[in-house]
Amino acid sequence: MSNIKRLAVLTSGGDAPGxxxxxxxxxxxxxxxxxxxxxxxxxxxxxxxxxxQTLHPQHVDNIIQRGGTILKSARCPALExxxxxxxxxxxxxxxxxxxxxxxxGDGSFRGTMAISKHYDGQLIGVPGTIDNDVDGTxxxxxxxxxxxxxxxxxxxxxxxxxxxxxxxxxELMGRHSGYISLAxxxxxxxxxxICPEFGQLSxxxxxxIIKPIQHAQLLKGKSSYLIVVAEHSxxxxxxxxxxxxxxxIGIECRACILGHIQRGxxxxxxxxILATKLGAYAVEQLLQGANLMMAGEVNGxxxxxxxxxxxxxxxxxxxxxxxxQQQIGSY
Numbered sequence: 001m002s003n004i005k006r007l008a009v010l011t012s013g014g015d016a017p018g019x020x021x022x023x024x025x026x027x028x029x030x031x032x033x034x035x036x037x038x039x040x041x042x043x044x045x046x047x048x049x050x051x052x053q054t055l056h057p058q059h060v061d062n063i064i065q066r067g068g069t070i071l072k073s074a075r076c077p078a079l080e081x082x083x084x085x086x087x088x089x090x091x092x093x094x095x096x097x098x099x100x101x102x103x104x105g106d107g108s109f110r111g112t113m114a115i116s117k118h119y120d121g122q123l124i125g126v127p128g129t130i131d132n133d134v135d136g137t138x139x140x141x142x143x144x145x146x147x148x149x150x151x152x153x154x155x156x157x158x159x160x161x162x163x164x165x166x167x168x169x170x171e172l173m174g175r176h177s178g179y180i181s182l183a184x185x186x187x188x189x190x191x192x193x194i195c196p197e198f199g200q201l202s203x204x205x206x207x208x209i210i211k212p213i214q215h216a217q218l219l220k221g222k223s224s225y226l227i228v229v230a231e232h233s234x235x236x237x238x239x240x241x242x243x244x245x246x247x248x249i250g251i252e253c254r255a256c257i258l259g260h261i262q263r264g265x266x267x268x269x270x271x272x273i274l275a276t277k278l279g280a281y282a283v284e285q286l287l288q289g290a291n292l293m294m295a296g297e298v299n300g301x302x303x304x305x306x307x308x309x310x311x312x313x314x315x316x317x318x319x320x321x322x323x324x325q326q327q328i329g330s331y
Contacts, residue, residue, distance in 0.1 A: 002122065002289045004098040006036045008052070011069040012043035012076070012104035012111065015263055016128045016142025018271035019069040022103050024060035025279030031057055033287065038095070043104075044076035044111055047088045052095075064272055067145075067265050073104075079111050089118035097121060099286045101279075105129035105140070106311030109294065113308055122286050125294040125307050126278050130263055132179040135315045136305025137296025141278065144270040146173070146262045147183045153258055154188035154226070161224035167213065167245065169227045171238035171257040178230045180262070182317050185228035186325060191216060193325055194241075195230035197317050202235065203244055210248055277302055 007030050011019050023039070030037045037055045040046035053059075063070055078084050092100060092115075099122035102112045109125045116123050127134040130146035150172050161168045170190075174180045178195025185193035192212060194201055201209070213225060234241040242255040267275070274297060281302040282295040293304040 002099075002287055004035055004122070004286055006038070006096050007099050007101065007283070007286070008038050008040060008092065008095075008097045009055075009071070009101045009103065010040040010043055010046060011071045011073045011128065012102055012108035013073060014105065014129060014131075015068050015073045016130050016140070016271075017067045017145035017263070017265055017267035018141040018275035019073075019103055019128050020060075020063040020066050021267060021272045021275035022126055022128060022141055022279040023055075023070060024064055025276040026101055026283055027055050027060050028057060029280040029283040033283070035283075038097070039071045042072045042074040043108070044079045044088060045074050046071075047091055048076070048078050048084065050091055050095075064276075065266050067263075067267060069103075076111065079114070085111075085114040086118045088115045092119055092121060099124070101126060101282050101286075103128040103141070103279075105131065106134050109134075109307050109310045113292070116292055122289075122291040123307070124282050124286055124290055124292075125310065126282050127294060127296060127310070128275075130173065130180065131175045131177055133175060133177040133313070133315070134294070134296075134310050135312050136294050136298075136303075136310050138298055139270075139274060141271055141275045142263070142267070143179065144274075145265060145268045146180050147187065148268050149262050149265055150180060150184035150258060151187050153256070153261070154184060154190070154228070157256055158188065158224060158226055161226060165222045165224055167225040167227070167242075167251055167253040169229050169238045169242050169245075169253060169255045171229045171231055171255065171259075173259070173262050174230045176232060177313075178233075178317055181228050181230035182321060182325070186321060188226070188228065190226045190228040192227040194227060194233045195317075196233060197322065198326070201233055201241075206244060206248055209245065213245075213249060213251075 238255040
């Protein structure tokens with residue numbers, strides 16, 4: 001058992017719907033255990049600049065349904081400086097922080113690991129990123145909402161694509177993974193899905209995309225055709241790919257880049273529940289002595305995973321759905 005009297009929490013990196021629900025769960029669980037909680041503002045920047053506030057239950061009233069994060073978030077280049085981790089650890093020691101919970105992605109967890117070399121307290125991560133590219137958990141906080149946001153846009157784009165019988169390319173976020181693109185593309189009935197896991201696409205191998213388009217036109221005639229593209233899948237993005245396809249097949253192709261709209265909005269129920277579960281679990285595991293671990297969920301069960309391994313990129317998108325999508329891509 002760990003004797004934690006003072007706990008800190010911060011949200012780091014890209015915001016994700018459900019971060020507020022996680023903060024709420026952390027605070028309520030800690031308060032039930034008579035643990036004081038402070039929140040650092042603007043990610044690790046608040047830790048380095050000692051920008052923080054003491055959190056009380058009233059601070060988390062009516063926030064479970066709100067997107068973003070009440071603690072704000074930011075990238076922190078200062079933490080990557082040679083003295084950054086030591087300065088962060090010094091703040092934690094000075095404020096008598098017994099444990100720190102970091103809500104973020106694998107980049108935030110790398111920063112946490114760097115701090116651990118200078119800090120004697122406990123550190124634990126909670127996966128909050130729409131990209132779902134963190135090892136050790138089936139889903140990350142914000143992923144389910146990002147899919148629904150993308151799907152809503154895809155459905156609307158399909159309507160106008162049908163009206164004009166056009167080819168549309170919808171670019172989704174995901175950093176260097178295709179989790180959002182595969183899930184939203186299949187749910188939206190996209191004719192093709194392009195993501196890093198399917199192989200690198202370049203101007204020299206467009207035939208792999210063009211052939212299914214031409215085959216579909218032979219079967220169905222002129223009709224709408226939707227391609228979901230994960231960011232970074234083609235040099236210059238979906239706009240450059242749309243231009244290249246237009247020139248290659250002589251049919252107007254339009255690109256629609258959703259961008260940061262996928263990060264916003266009220267979290268769906270699945271993200272609120274996951275965030276609550278992992279936030280509460282993180283506090284309980286800290287009290288059991290957990291350190292340098294991430295609180296995740298695998299097969300419906302909350303579990304711990306080594307923080308140092310969360311960025312190994314060993315988690316793969318669903319191989320069955322990948323195979324099925326590639327199988328039906330020409331029909």
